[in-house]
Amino acid sequence: MTRLAVVDRDYCKPDKCSLECIRFCPVNRTRKVKAIDLSEDRSHSVIFEDKCIGCGICVKKCPFNAISIVNVPDELEKQLVHRYGENMFKLYGLPVPKTGGVLGIIGKNGAGKTTSIKILSGQLKPNLGDYSSDPDWDRVVKAFKGSELQTYFSRIANNELKSVVKPQYIEAARRVLKGSVGDLLSKADERGLFKDVVDKLNLKNLLDRSVSELSGGELQKFLVAAVLLKNADAYFFDEPCSYLDVRERVRVADAIREFTNPSKNYVVVVEHDLMILDYISDNIVVIYGEPGVYGIASKPYGVRAGINHYLNGYLPAENMRIRPEAVRFRIQVAEKRFEESEYPVVKWERMIHQYPSSGFKLVVEEGEAYPGEVLGILGPNGVGKSTFIKLLSGELKPVEGSVLISVEKVSVKPQELSPKIFAEETVSQALRNASTEALNPASWLYNELVRKLRLNRMLDRRIEELSGGELQKVAVAVSLARDADLYLLDEPSAYLDVEERIVVARVIRRIIEEKKKTAVVVEHDLMLQNYISDKIVVFTGKPSVEGYASRTLSIREGFNTLLMNLSITVRKDSETGRPRINKPGSVLDREQKARGEYYIP
Template sequence: MYKMVRVAVIDYELCHPDKCGIPCIRFCPINKTKPYKAIEISSEKKGKPIIYEDKCIACGICIKKCPFKAIRIVNLPEEIEENLIHRYAQNGFKLYGLPVPIKGKIVGVLGPNGAGKTTAMKILSGGIIPNLGDYTSAPSIDRVLDKFRGTIFYDYFKKLYAKELKVVHKIQYIELIPSYIRKGTVREILDKVDERKMKKDVIEFLNMELMLDKDVSILSGGELQKLAIAVALLRDGNIYIFDEPSSYLDLKERLNMAITLRELLPMDSYIFVVDHDLMLLDYLADQIVITYGVPGVYGIFSKVYSTNSGIDYYLNGYLPSENMKIRDEAVSFKFHETREEFTYIEKTGEVLCSWSDLVKKLDNFVLTVEHGEVHRGEVIGIVGPNAIGKTTFIRILVGELTPDEGFTTSTALKLSYKPQYLKRKIDSCITVEECLKDINREALNEDHWLYQEVIKRLGVDRLFKKEIENLSGGELQKFYVAQTLIRDADIYLLDEPSSHIDVEDQLSVARAIKKIARLRKAAIFVVDHNFLLIDYAVDRLMTFIGIPTKKGYGKSPTTVGKAFNELLKELGLTVRRDKESGRPRINKPGSYLDRYQRELGMFFYYEK
């Protein structure tokens, strides 16, 4: 029988002892029967409880009694403690293992939010000296080196702490860039940081010519992302860390970014890419490291896998080298092309709204959209390059913009809209719970189907007591998706709901979207660049093509396979389905499969 250790974590942001009367302490059976308490009030935590893990029996009573869901307790095999790298505090998050640094290789890091990826990157960049679990004393470099002596990490940390390795870190939340760089054009910024004298190459690879004279304060999300990537590439470093480099980039830009990193990064350096886009990691990474565990409680880093195998193991939910099951069910991809001839919508749906041929002029940009219609219970995906008119079309549907030519019947219906760029301050409320109550109080009832299908499914119930302005990027995204979906509406419109959320949450969002459409008999439009979410959620697809910032053309909704084929042909890319999992995979330009699919005219290829 394996000996177990307890990991007890209290989220002190959620803990409010003044409002609950401390039922976790009052009902703890150990506190009543033993001289040494398992839970007690801590003066260091200013009147909040602490749990002594060596005395706790993991009965689960405190977890059930806590009205704020601030306590989580799990059991782990004692052997895993040998790999403990860092713990923030008593009853804080525990990190086991680290991604292995491999010189000259791009190491992809894949896993859920809250499982330690950011902490690991801070440790590998020298921003945090790991305490090896001893949070009571100051961390020691000598202890770290002794811990890793005889491993690949020893030379890495020895050089890092001796300042022999320079770290370049592309941050995760590029929306913060304008607050740090308040003025200056893209060209001026690139001139200042061009340590490697590669500015011309970086601009060409990332297609930045049209944004060079723009002030940083007016850049779009995609332009900010390209600027952040360009700045990182121009820095002269030995360790490069790219945290979510795919956010706000369309499919073509993601491929360009991947090619740019492969071509322009110094390949004698250590390179880590943290991202949730499986297609990007599949194309870019040489090796994959998977993190798993219980988000917010503990995270474990796997051994190194080959890229293709690692992604398949992650989707299957089982890691063979660790003999570890990390998910209850495997993730499988739908084959839209092999569905029945008549879909759910064609069998049961009625037309909810329609639009004529539309034309809208905005400054020097002209958008033309073909006529179309959407049925009750249907999910329509909208895909295409950035700055091509997708969001403009959505704004026409919600009534924010009036078309110069044509009409839409959607403005006569009740609409619920999640924008692309999210505000952290809402005038009418402070916490997540307050905001959701203002929208639909009934949806917060645990017995209500909306609570189960949206609030619980997205994990928003654990965010109730958090203030909106303190949410992480992924938490903020899930909050906005939830508040959009719990509204009583005929049409829901979600602009880039996959930004900053991990694969598991992308699937949860996709399932919630589908459920709301079916159960409310509503229509939902989803604008996104993420193939996984689109592949799971939508019934039909609209493609937008044209010349970014100049002119856009939106096509009528059609089948997913046909729409993807048209889009990929326009972008000059070919994508195949993996034979085993069905997941989409980008073909390398000029490869045999790329040439073969082009000859067939099958830019989105599947095998029956």
């Protein structure tokens, strides 16, 4: 076995502990050699993997959980592709892009998906574990001799493979890119496809807008369009669906397949919305391992099998269990029954609202929500979801109709993530300001929010240093910790991996049930929305012009209504029960449409 020691430099703070890792290490205590010491600049601990005996004492002693020690088989070491540096993350193997189909990548956050994309797109030269010197391309090409990656890397080495990447985090683009959508897209257009791509992604109305003014969803589509317009041999899309509604997700998936020419070019997509990943990919590579410590790329599987193996937690070709238990989404389509005696938290009759200044008009059908109930919202952005919540809280008065039981306090988790949504500097300050109970380890709130969402490690961290996924979990926790009658969570899944999505869904449900309040959750990952919500309100309309909110519907009615509007049918996978989009025009698609059963017949 090979020893692998990782010290997370974001967490290791030698000036804030008593150097327990160094003092208690049994190798250090022999006083002959050292297995662990401070770095020269005293900013973090350094573990000498050849001296360390792997006892794990430092792992337990570190008050910040900054150290991980694992043993990996020597065989695996032969597949080492990259190590960022001393005591840093190791990536073993790589997903092998192939022409002839779209390759989907799935795996936990921190397992090495973005690292793989950086390497395959030529942004990061793989060092084969030798981080002390600049690796030369000959060595890299030789290391992959006999595999399909040998030719791939020779092309990169000779500048014969042009790649283009849609990055995972899109927020930075808004600061960096200057100019209008139309100008920037025409500059990007190396293929003469400007009109086709703009039409397909429905970007026509945005051409005159400055990139700095785009909403999250608009920015996402703009970046996907810019990538599609480039003339490249390899196209990479790192999470192309965040901030998009269901129609736009399908549109982006269709556009990627239509414009990248997967029969000739390499096309790779990382995505955690499994229904979309399933729809877009032909093959799947699972990246597994221990997040932040090491990642291993699996062999390619067919799309259905690959996603099912991932959910089942077992990879047959590798004979590898990647999770002790299978992940199952509760696909329930029956309506939850509430006791007659229970009083709704909020109840409204048919209402009409119009903003005099913009003219935007919203019609809301009647509805109600009970204590402990999660109301799922489906539909596009810009058709009045926030307006609806403002009506429920009495902040806005409708022109017609009224709210019969209104809520007083509303706590909001906004869709777009930025450290700016917090006034506080650190995670613990933000949680403490939301609720004094949130940081009390004896409280149920702490158990749900801090333990289950795994925020323990992050409490001392500065909010502006968090990754997108970490920021999302903190934002959800802070909004749920607050005292309120109604919780509005707008796209809580963005930047979370599949396992984290399920944990967040469970936490939302538990907190709402325990507090006996109501949550309104806007979520476009349908598999997840089915898991979170008890009832559905479907929003339709023309963004910025008019909106229509249905009455509160059962899950089946709600999903059926949405999918019928989109003309998409969804079946249930026989093995895992997960929802799968039918191919348009297929036998199942036609049969389900004829029967009016758009969602899981």
